[in-house]
Amino acid sequence: MKLKTLTAALLASAALTTGAFACETTLRSSDTHPEGYPTVVAVQKMGEMLEERTDGRLCIEVFHSAQLGEEKDTIEQTQFGVIDMNRVSLGPFNNIIEETQVPSLPYIFRSVEHMHKVMDGPVGQQILDAFADHDLIGLAFYDGGSRSFYNSEKPIKSMEDLAGMKFRVMQSDMFVDMVAALGANATPMPYGEVYSSIQTGVIDGAENNWPSYESSGHFEVAKYYTLDQHLIVPEVLVMSKMAWDKLSPEDQEIVKQAAKDSVPVMRDLWEQREKASEEKVRASGVEIVTDIDKTPFIEAMKPVYQKYVTSDKLKKMVEDIQATE
Template identity: 40%
Template sequence: MKKIPILLVLFLGFISCKEESTTKVLYLAHSLPQTHPVHKGILEFQKALETKSNGTLKVKIFPDAQLGSEREVLELLQIGSVAATKVSAATLSNFVPEYHILGIPYLFRDQEHRFNVLEGQVGKSILAKGSKFWLRGLCYYDAGSRSFYTSEKAIRTPEDLKGLKIRVMNNQMAINMVNSMGGSATPLAYGELYTAIQQGVVDGAENNPPSFVSSNHYEISKYYTLDEHSAIPDVLLIGTKYWEKLSEDEKKWVQESADESSEAQKKFWNDSVEESMRIAKEAGIEIIIPEKSLFAEESKSVLEEFMVKYPEMATLVNQIKAE
């Protein structure tokens, strides 16, 4: 485990002790900007929890990666220095293997199927799996569907990906997916991507519409292909070290507030997608609606490889398909 700065741990511990006499404070850190629809969902969680507890449970939010990267904040949760966070299921899969399932390409038939799975028994069972790693899942936040965008060559079929360097998250499933379709997956830090596209280091990337626009990648891209190959959600988590200090009523308030914020966040996300697509179209981006089945067929090997590597997860995968 990467060493957490000792001054940060002491600082958070000092504040926690100082405020403990009157209220319990839940410190929630994440890496997104305050304009992001997921941050708006977190504000709903904050408001709901303080209302339900009559002010005895307060939420202090540290956005914009103030306390570190997603991985670093997860480690802070594990040692109990921070109470909660929001991270991508892709990052979380490095801590809790079951979250790998949610990155399987074309796992969900459509948005309705995705929400039914995440909010149903299967989704809740995956959230619970993190407790043995000191990371209890509370709810999912919608992070939409990821699609390809490129600077010079349009992607209309998987064949068009051949020879293209496509930036992906440093996640093995994302790497396997792009490679299976014929592209050359290129893991790269998100903060370096604008310059990498601009200078031709990579030919494109893949992400959801709000990220495509908020990152300004639409300024240096010509094509956005809505193949929607994956729909990896964000996850709101609470560290078990904090959770176990709560009373039964407090736990109930936290879970109810998380569920309510998840529902509210869906609208924030939809509004953001609509606005982002409007901006992209007005900027002259060619929006391509491809035949998704072609991409799904090419990426079948990713699921096959996953089932070989994690045979114990076959039941969960089959349950998702049967929903």
């Protein structure tokens, strides 16, 4: 309850200073990423769409840079209705909504283009619909890029190089098991603690995409980046069901469409940001390992699939994803 009270106080304080309440209803949206990050800008653009399409009835105030807490905490606050909207990776939802486990599986997607085709189709809609049973409304999927390992100790060129190393992962049992299957040790921890933990040797490294590796400054303390691309986990934009139920059916449809229309905005921004982040990291002198045989990594994931893909529903989702061209 203390966290809930603190979040409410932060929101109230911010509302007094931002001038956001020029709108009839201002939806408060959380994001752990910094100002200017593609997901943050996409939700801001969605807010502009809402304000225009509702003649000022609705707009969005984005609280970026984890101002309202790390992802795991903000999920709970969104369910409580303290936060109206939230942009979160699917990873932290894995222990809450089983359907989110499937697109979070290692090597489930063959490419980013394959992920887009799946998440824009029936499987993606099935996952969005699953949020309704957990006091949330799934609105849209954003890109999270390809996640790869980086560390402060040595270049990783094979599974053997991972043995015994300590890596931060998102707070998801599946990601812990993924790292364990590769012979390394997983340490779940909030995103904001990773830099200092690598710097002080609490962990050897972490895993993430180009923009996160760069914008977090992790490349400054973890100078080895191996492009194994073990995860292509989408991010999701959700809304509190409590906030959703306060809207008229007309405004609910406008919110859904604005969220959908923000997706290509985010993807364009992501592509630009990814290229810029890669250029910055490469220029810094980080050692990038690109020549790596992924086959042993993929083979090592069989026990992970066996553990998490257990129901007929999830098995069918995996089959549908693999069959998507």
